[in-house]
Amino acid sequence: xxxxxxGFKRTHTCGDLRGTDVGKTVRLVGWVQDYRNLGGFxxxxxxxxxxITQIHVDAGSPLFEQASKIRAEWVxxxxxxxxxxxxxxxxxxxxxxxxxxxxxxxxxxRAETAPFAIHDRCDADEKIRLKYRYLDLRRPCLNxxxxxxxxxxxxxxxxxEDHNFLDLETPVLGKSTPEGARDYxxxxxxxxxxxxxxxxxxxxFKQLYMISGFDRYYQIARCFRDEDLRLDxxxxxxxxxxxxxxxxxEDIQNICEEMIxxxxxxVLNIDLPRPFKRISWDESMDRFGVDAxxxxxxxxxxxxxxxxxxxxxxxxxxxxxxKQGTIRAISVPASVKLSRKDIEQSLGxxxxxxxxxxxxxxxxxxxxxxxxxxxxxSDTEKAALIDMLKPEEGGTLLFVADKLNIARNALGRVRxxxxxxxxxxxxxxxxxxxxxxxxxxxxxxxxxxxEDNRWYAMHHxxxxxxxxxxxxxxxxxLGNVYAQAYDLVLNGIELGGGxxxxxxxxxxxxxxxxxxxxxxxxRAKFSFLLDALSFGAPPHGGLAFGxxxxxxxxxxxxxxxxxxxxxxxxxxxDLMTEAPGDVDDKxxxxxxxxxxxxxxx
RNA sequence: GGGGCGGUAGUUGAGUUGGUUACAACAACGGCCUGUCACGCCGUAGGUCACGGGUUCGAGUCCCGUCCGCCUCGCCA
Numbered sequence: 005x006x007x008x009x010x011g012f013k014r015t016h017t018c019g020d021l022r023g024t025d026v027g028k029t030v031r032l033v034g035w036v037q038d039y040r041n042l043g044g045f046x047x048x049x050x051x052x053x054x055x056i057t058q059i060h061v062d063a064g065s066p067l068f069e070q071a072s073k074i075r076a077e078w079v080x081x082x083x084x085x086x087x088x089x090x091x092x093x094x095x096x097x098x099x100x101x102x103x104x105x106x107x108x109x110x111x112x113x114r115a116e117t118a119p120f121a122i123h124d125r126c127d128a129d130e131k132i133r134l135k136y137r138y139l140d141l142r143r144p145c146l147n148x149x150x151x152x153x154x155x156x157x158x159x160x161x162x163x164x165e166d167h168n169f170l171d172l173e174t175p176v177l178g179k180s181t182p183e184g185a186r187d188y189x190x191x192x193x194x195x196x197x198x199x200x201x202x203x204x205x206x207x208x209f210k211q212l213y214m215i216s217g218f219d220r221y222y223q224i225a226r227c228f229r230d231e232d233l234r235l236d237x238x239x240x241x242x243x244x245x246x247x248x249x250x251x252x253x254e255d256i257q258n259i260c261e262e263m264i265x266x267x268x269x270x271v272l273n274i275d276l277p278r279p280f281k282r283i284s285w286d287e288s289m290d291r292f293g294v295d296a297x298x299x300x301x302x303x304x305x306x307x308x309x310x311x312x313x314x315x316x317x318x319x320x321x322x323x324x325x326x327k328q329g330t331i332r333a334i335s336v337p338a339s340v341k342l343s344r345k346d347i348e349q350s351l352g353x354x355x356x357x358x359x360x361x362x363x364x365x366x367x368x369x370x371x372x373x374x375x376x377x378x379x380x381x382s383d384t385e386k387a388a389l390i391d392m393l394k395p396e397e398g399g400t401l402l403f404v405a406d407k408l409n410i411a412r413n414a415l416g417r418v419r420x421x422x423x424x425x426x427x428x429x430x431x432x433x434x435x436x437x438x439x440x441x442x443x444x445x446x447x448x449x450x451x452x453x454x455e456d457n458r459w460y461a462m463h464h465x466x467x468x469x470x471x472x473x474x475x476x477x478x479x480x481x482l483g484n485v486y487a488q489a490y491d492l493v494l495n496g497i498e499l500g501g502g503x504x505x506x507x508x509x510x511x512x513x514x515x516x517x518x519x520x521x522x523x524x525x526x527r528a529k530f531s532f533l534l535d536a537l538s539f540g541a542p543p544h545g546g547l548a549f550g551x552x553x554x555x556x557x558x559x560x561x562x563x564x565x566x567x568x569x570x571x572x573x574x575x576x577x578d579l580m581t582e583a584p585g586d587v588d589d590k591x592x593x594x595x596x597x598x599x600x601x602x603x604x605x
Numbered sequence: 606g607g608g609g610c611g612g613u614a615g616u617u618g619a620g621u622u623g624g625u626u627a628c629a630a631c632a633a634c635g636g637c638c639u640g641u642c643a644c645g646c647c648g649u650a651g652g653u654c655a656c657g658g659g660u661u662c663g664a665g666u667c668c669c670g671u672c673c674g675c676c677u678c679g680c681c682a
Binding site for chain 2: 038040041042043044045047049058060062063075076117118119120121127128129130131132134181182183184185186204207229230231232234235237357358359451460461462463464465466467519563573574575577579
């Protein structure tokens with residue numbers, strides 16, 4: 005290769021040439037983006053990831069015959085003189101900005117016709133894009149996301165290392181733990197019948213680093229969860245994982261704020277005010293219906309339950325018969341035109357998706373509530389609604405009457421849907437107002453599951469309860485125990501979350517017990533953690549950001565797939581490598597694994 | 606596990622109530638052109654309409670099943 009490339013090591017990039025003087029000799033390597041044989045001369049548009057440059061070959065040149073064979077996507081090297089720059093007097097150059105008159109031209113590699121055009125639009129069928137991912141990645145629209153990703157991790161490392169964080173590694177082959185997501189399992193050959201699990205997060209290892217005395221840890225860590233995929237969920241993803249000792253939540257939050265501000269400043273040239281907003285989980289659920297609120301617009305939820313406590317309106321009365329029954333409402337401004345069809349079908353479907361039976365509605369017309377459910381409401385109820393919700397003339401009131409968690413969530417999703425449809429919230433952030441950042445704090449420690457008839461940890465079982473809730477915890481009133489946990493939410497999407505951890509072995513045992521994890525099971529699954537806690541663990545806590553989501557939001561990408569170089573499909577396959585694939589029986593034998601396909605069972 | 610949308614030339618799409626030889630643009634290939642820059646003009650080639658059944662005189666079109674991609678509910682401490 006070196007001989008082949010002899011004399012053609014790149015000395016300039018296409019982008020570099022912008023300021024180059026006419027007459028200067030330059031040397032470039034890259035791909036052919038376009039070519040045009042005009043008989044008497046030839047244009048070749050050459051491209052690398054820094055820019056494009058136009059190459060000129062004259063008919064009289066000995067290079068002409070060779071150059072005329074060149075086609076799109078061939079890899080070439082060119083040496084020549086800059087003959088014109090940018091928009092010079094004759095206005096002949098617009099795109100390439102620089103034109104180079106070739107004196108030497110080498111073809112390093114030919115290329116098949118690409119299955120899709122390598123231009124700055126990610127427009128082909130995603131199946132084909134994923135199969136030829138290396139070509140898709142050449143396209144600037146994808147290429148720049150990957151570059152931004154590197155830019156962001158560089159900033160993160162710089163900020164954290166300036167604060168004396170150590171980049172420390174944790175094992176990838178670990179132990180499967182109960183709770184949480186489904187693990188990716190790796191069979192052990194040396195220990196027949198036993199399995200490693202790939203980490204869902206480095207959670208316990210980073211806590212052990214704290215106990216080991218490394219009081220500031222970070223890692224850009226790959227994590228794995230074997231659950232169904234979504235637009236914003238891949239089976240392997242990357243966390244910015246951090247942990248500190250001897251801290252309060254504000255300490256880690258301050259460092260995160262500095263990190264986020266630096267990223268926004270350097271990547272998007274947006275300056276964010278500090279400190280970030282803070283809102284408790286209870287308040288977020290009450291005002292926005294969700295635990296990751298988009299705070300860039302109003303139209304908040306209202307609790308109108310008491311107005312209808314003794315209502316004659318059957319729909320609402322029926323919902324309130326349930327102990328957890330509630331009625332929540334939003335007041336949609338008049339600028340949003342909603343037809344009956346919009347409400348009952350389109351937005352109603354959004355509500356139904358999240359478990360509600362539908363949307364109740366009414367409109368403010370000539371100073372009174374009219375249409376929809378209005379004629380079934382009493383005058384007192386209507387007056388109370390107008391007083392509380394202050395509907396605009398021509399505005400709409402939307403209601404969900406259901407169990408608390410369904411009503412809040414469904415109406416919260418409808419709220420966001422209306423904002424998206426009416427372009428209240430830009431996808432690409434260009435100024436400070438486009439950024440809705442808030443901490444959500446004081447999450448409930450436990451979450452009751454009707455289905456499993458038990459409590460689950462809302463964050464994870466190593467999260468510390470608030471000390472003020474200790475009496476409630478001791479009393480077994482788990483629904484009223486809050487955790488020292490906090491999420492950072494950007495534009496309605498959870499960017500990251502963390503907590504202060506339990507550093508006391510007795511507390512940890514009691515939390516396990518509350519989750520139905522008995523002493524024996526706790527010992528079997530977490531003996532190393534319990535042992536470690538027994539040797540004097542410092543108070544500690546941390547946070548983890550989803551790097552992929554962060555890049556997705558900052559780049560304005562439509563999907564996590566557009567910020568991961570080699571992503572998986574909805575069914576967790578890689579269309580390029582065709583992973584996962586079959587393995588030889590011999591490999592399975594060594595692992596003592598026999599596969600039984602469903603039809604053979 | 607459930608729901609929705611989609612699969613037609615290399616690519617992106619059109620294809621009406623089922624009806625002759627499945628259409629266009631771009632790309633490719635050949636020719637022409639000395640200043641293009643979404644270049645232009647002329648021509649050529651390119652199809653198992655995802656796959657398998659069914660209904661019908663006749664299916665890209667209607668029905669059933671399967672596969673694949675995307676969105677989504679459940680799931681994701």
